[in-house]
Amino acid sequence: MTLKIDAHQHYWRISRGDYGWLTPETGVLYNDYMPEDLRKELDKHGFAASIVVQAAPTVEETDFLLSLCEREPTLAGAVGWLDLESSTFAEDLDRLLQSPYLLGIRPMLQDLDDNAYIVRERVLQSARILANRDVVLELLVKTQHLPYVVTLLEQTPGLRAVINHCAKPDIAGRVTEPWLEWMEAAGALPNVYCKLSGLVTEADHRHWTVDQITPYVREVCRIFGPERVMFGSDWPVCLLAASYEEVLHAALDTLPDDWTDQQKANVFGENARRFYKIKLDVAEDDADAIKK
Template sequence: MRIDSHQHFWKYDSVKHAWINSEMEVIKKDFLPTDLVPLLKDGKMDGCVAVQADQSEKETDFLLQYAKEYPFILGVVGWLDLCSKDIEERLINYSKYPKLKGLRHIVQDEDDDYFMLRPDFLDGISKLGDYGLTYDILIYPKQLPAAVELVKMFPKQPFVLDHIAKPNINGSIDKEWKHHITELGTFQNVYCKASGMVTEASWGTWRPKDFYPYLDIVFESFGKDRIMFGSDWPVCLLSAQYQKVLCILKKYLVQFPASVQSRIMGLNAKEFYNL
């Protein structure tokens, strides 16, 4: 089974999607399941995981409705307010949706680099396991130290790092990023998505080999059983079409046997999200 572990849907709204600035005209429009179908087919992908792009329960409902209508959407990573005092009530309410596989908070936009260590956030994270939910860590490299502390506190909670923590892909490996990625990889409950890389490189002018030194570190840190492919479509369109994103990993993985390629391209996501 081949699975795209990370993509988004939205009906473009200039207020809700204010993060899409004037340099991102190409994604200032609707991106719906019917738009993704031919891309998955061309890439020989069997399904996908839809991930939240807006921090609201309406967004979670929006994705769950699509998952109900389109069988190829195998799971949803939604949003609930993990800092809310009524998080338990919200989790109970959403436990009736079998395709809700995990939650995510857009921590990269928080001013506090240690937002994830807030007592109320930690309380929310502590409840996810009771409902079989994973947690996607979306951060910048400067927030990696907090991520390390977070996963250290919850050794039984499944975590996955999105977009390899968004390092600046410019040919010069940041030593701090490498150090913390290596450290994060020592925790067996933490996975990593080989996703979102093309938008951290020079848009449209990168070459596949530009990503290999970063992927080397990720593979050394997390190993073949805890890495999964994600396209980050349609955000990836800022820098590359879907098939070009897919080809980066396809070319990198030729050094591994077919069994490893199968894990990275789908089986790891299937196991992590219980798809």
């Protein structure tokens, strides 16, 4: 029996005012996306719950997401944001941890000018605080950030971390190096997981195919194994290239052929439940439910 969890999706309300990257030019994304907009997809595909991930670098948005968790039964928890260089990081984190729904913290590293931000001394201190509090660090990174991520993780061995979107490889350009080299280094560290998410938007939005994505997924699965890979839809960002159902089927189609049905099922729930230490009082779905 396997509980199905979508380990990565977003909710936002534009009128809140802290989504600076959301403009009319972002097309389909320039709309409000709230739990009522995703429930149908979750129910249709047998997902008992999802994890909502921050999309703005503000504590106010984190509070907003935690408030959604308080009233939305499909939410298992939230990954929020804090300033890792703040002198009050520990106090700010402890306040957020008063909510049972805070699962992790995600700095938006891909948007920062300094690729080495994550190894600044004050940031390293905050990472150690996360490790001591047993709070997950989510890594929104690209290839150029991976060497510094590896340094961070080597210096904080107790930190549980997860790489978002497979570190955004250049699928459209069919580039694998040095992405692969650094993913190997990250995957060698036992507390590091990887999300199979956000890949369709790294391919050609209009002409992506499962065959283009497969080599990247297979490498990630080889490196991290069936116990450290988690499915995330990256909804609604995925809508730039694919529907929820298309993203789900692409993930199913790209998993290694030699993985057992149970190992594949774990990617769609059990690994996330174990990694985030989620406890849900809901009926579990049969592992066969993830099949098309």
